[in-house]
Amino acid sequence: MSGPLPKKAALLACSSLAASTLWAGTASAEAFESKGSIEAEYRWFNETPSDPQQSDGGFSLAGQRTFELEWAGRDHNIVFTPFGRIDAQDDERQHWDIRKLRYEGVFNRFELRIGLDKVYWGVTEFAHFVDVINQTDLVESIDGEEKLGQPMVNVTVPTRLGTLDFFVLPYFRERTFPSAAGRPRIDLPVDTSRAFYEHGDGDEHTDYAVRWSHYFGDIDIGLAYFEGTGRDPLFTLDPFAPGGPVLVPTYVQIEQSSIDVQATLGAWLLKFEGLVREEAGDDYSLAAGGFEYSFYGLRGGGADLGIVAEYLYDNRGAASPQPFNNDLFAGLRLALNNEQSTAVLAGFGRDLETEALSFRIEAERRLGADFFVTAELQILTDVPDTSPLASFEDDDFLQIRLARYF
């Protein structure tokens, strides 16, 4: 496990399993299902790495499987999703995780989830600022969309005036970081074994969150509050570490209020998400907003062309530890809507202050019935040395993934 599976989390997962087994014992109709995928990946880096320990690319293999047991109609179920990766270059990327191990019960007035689970908040595509429940599994993907399973108790109360979600998060998962041999990464390796916590409870601090979400006609809206250990670490430099200078992640206490809202108006989607966060005595805000527009049925055929543009803002400006403080992202997405679900996404990002530029192209299609292939090219240029992205400028890469679903 990347950051060993905490005792408390294991306890939570096991008690949820035990409770569910009791339920299942009295079940009338049970259904068991499983599905999974295995994925081969190859990455090429075309530039010399900044650290000789890093390589020019390599092979990696990942797999996950989901087991589902449900009973009493569909009202009670357990989901278990283990995940693992073998990586030839990076010891930290060679890891395993339990993405999900949770019991879900649907009762008259509420729903209950206990165990390791995944929750997504937010509407924008290029940044996921308000999405705070699960920790990012950064070694999996630098876009931050892969997440670690989060131990939680979640009560959902559907009401006439929207859905209320309450979360108790009894254990904190540390972000994963590539090892010194890993790539792409920040120039200085992150020593995850020395993670420092502002709060004395460390990774056993209990966090709380509440969210209200609803929709009114064309508008979908969510308001949320989170209090506890922030998922984004701050870094302190240790220049005298035995193996050379390293960054030590520091996790501080935060209070965060957020809003995410989307208007869906015909072929237009208008999106905004923003938050204010109090962190170590400082207040700051993050926001992302933009639009998506789609041309459907290109030239009388079935293909769609979508345009996405979003602006990302951080009021800490250049002092922000995250790179997107005054950045514009835009992209085109072509979906052929054919039998193979062929799609191509091409986009760029521009830091309006430093003028750093990034390009990203993704192409994907199905092969036969059960295979899916994805190619991804990422290029960064004109990054000034002062930017948090500077480390990645020599880490341009092409990645091919071939997944088999079963």
Place this chain on the structure above:
Amino acid sequence: MKSHPTLLALVCAATFLPAPLLALELADDPAVKGLQIAQEAKRRDLGFADSEAVMQMVLTNSHGDTSTRELRMRTLENPAPDDGDKSMIIFDRPRDVEGTALLTHAHILNPDDQWLFLPSLGRVKRISSANKSGPFMGSEFAYEDFSSQEPAKFEYTWLRTEPCPKPVTDPVADLTCHVTERRPLYEKSGYTRQITWVDVDDLQVRKVDYYDRKNALLKTLILSDYRLYGAKHWRAHDLYMVNQNNNKTTRLTWSDFKFGNGSSDADFDTNSLKRAR
């Protein structure tokens, strides 16, 4: 005007005979007549409350290569005449989209409300429903061919009656059909018009010719293997769509229909979408 004994017989028939055997009083005006047939078909299907069914699609391209799609669909009837039904589609095949779910709150002339659940991210995403004419899962069916065919979505011109076309797979007894042209009134349709063949007894659609935006024949749909549920609700189990331009076909097969599952609005909201399986 008919004599009183006939009227009495009609009232008796209305009381004792199942609805399909009721004679339909149709107007002479072809526009009114077409709408009446659609409304009567809708009226006879009222009261199904909810349904669920399993669907398989076999896509065949011009070389004869096939690929398969599977999904389950749940529908909640909206008895209000001025709004559409609610539905949930859960995708099972191809495997790379397994667990993806689509929630639709259909409307008559306004765009539908649609949300997509992406299981790998755990994300519910409100999506645009404006791509009505787009292919559904790469098949020859468009999204609009799937949505509930509410009478008020079209304007009609009744054309004639003639023997119903017989599907190759299902040579049923000789039926007579109303042939009616209908033109979509909702925006973003891929069609200028459709010609429908609806049998005069049960008012079920047997065939549809779809004409594209240039008014050229684009696709032909043959519906067959109709079975009766709850003595009232007819459902076609075999829908065969042929693209007249490229000879691609899609055979869509429904099975395992279940009615009256006691579903409610709470089973068709964004919250239940997250746990759809």
